[in-house]
Amino acid sequence: MPPVVPTEDVDALLVGGGVMSATLGVLLSQLQPDWRIAVLERLDQGGLESSAAWMNAGTGHAGLCEFNYTPRRADGSVDVTAAVRIGEQFAASLRLWADLVAAGDLDPSFVRPVAHLGLGRGAEGVAHLRGRREALAHHPLFADTRFTQDREEAASWVPLVTRGRTGDEPFALTRSGQGTDVDYGTLTRGLLQVLTRRGAEVSVGQHVSRLRRHGAGWAATVTDRRSGLARRVRARFVFVGAGGATLPVLQAAGVPEVRGLGAFPISGRFLRTSDPELVAAHRGKLYGHAAPGAPPISVPHLDLRTVEGREHLLFGPFAAFSPRFLRTGRRSDLLRSVRPHAVPTLLATARDNRALTAHLVGQLAQTPTARTASLRGFVPTARAADWELVTAGQRVQLLERTGGRGAMVGFGTRVVTSAGGSLGALLGASPGASTAVAVMVDLLDRCFPARAADWADRLARHRGDTLDLDAVADARSVLGLPAVGAAA
């Protein structure tokens, strides 16, 4: 064991340098400029795991086009509660980013306007899309969304999708001009720079290898991955923002709130093309329906992406399996995460989610020809040679047992707090980076109830449950995005 160098004391220790820690750090530095904040990241830069540009689909999820936020009820009506909530939460993210851009602290190039479209296929799909549109029409964030079944109009919106489409399968589209494409990796590094300028310690190559209770707070053992030297950091508050590795860190720290929870990693793969002709013929993010039995995260979409100034199209996701909890994790991650108290959860999840299991097995067995066939559901003229298969990040799905049944918490993130709010963590993977600000404000509420009154005014602006349309309009203008309600 290498020698442990002297102990440091901080007010807030943020484990991991992804978009969640970076967002929380910026919020904390605004609320408590006097606090010592440390962000410790094991890789050589922040934002290289799930938050990296190619590790996710870069959608600014705002509920504008994703069917999985608007399920159909038994009577055929559409429940838009989740879409509205996510639209409002994304507005909170826009506000924080715009504040930083307006202050000259953040370069806005990480976010770009791109239309968000929904594709309904078959009579059921068209009815669902129409119902979605009608149920959202009166909400100001969704008022600009247009619906069409007119083939010519559809061809002008998404030529790549209509070109070569034969047969008489009914289809419909919706289009909102308010959508965004976001490079969350660049955003994360920008936020970490803001934190450094505000006096926080942002250190890379630092692996938090052990976390233990220490008095009213926590003590972390931190190993420098280059030198192998270890140091001890004591903190009054710890946020475990370790992405896919969060559950194992909490398990090892003996956090009782995660007893009985399991985790299962699913990686996403996409087909990608940079062919300028194809890119020119698809100027949006187009979301379809998930296949029967498929988890919501597998909703197929065809996305225009801009990464490092270059445009690409992305189609997927296709589920893949890797036992690692981080892209750069260990092959033993899954096995090591299995604790005796979580075995009933794992067994119940396998028993009660047969359709999901069948879907995953089917995805794993998928051949390149089958992937091209799925792509042709969106791009009828697609040629396999124009598209390459790329692997995105790991989504570590949370498994839990409720009412005796095992469930994969495929949708929604779970804020965990422990030890009187001295520890906070985020489990689950969706809707992800888009809602980072609202989710981190929720975490602050839960971890620091005694400071609620002091922080109320400064936090009000960043809440995901209050919609101030003037503030949204200002934020969109600062970020160079079309105004709410602008014609799609």
Ligand SMILES: Cc1cc2nc3c(=O)[nH]c(=O)nc-3n(C[C@H](O)[C@H](O)[C@H](O)COP(=O)(O)OP(=O)(O)OC[C@H]3O[C@@H](n4cnc5c(N)ncnc54)[C@H](O)[C@@H]3O)c2cc1C
């Ligand atoms: C295929 C896919 C598609 C997605 N698409 C979208 C999308 O379109 N829109 C969207 O909003 N979200 C999307 N997401 C979700 C989004 O990417 C994540 O929710 C978000 O990036 C999670 O951020 P994070 O900070 O929690 O984790 P991460 O970005 O993974 O950061 C965790 C960090 O912790 C570090 N770390 C881990 N363990 C330790 C340790 N012990 N010590 C020190 N550091 C440690 C890691 O190296 C990493 O940098 C997608 C995710 C996937 C996988």
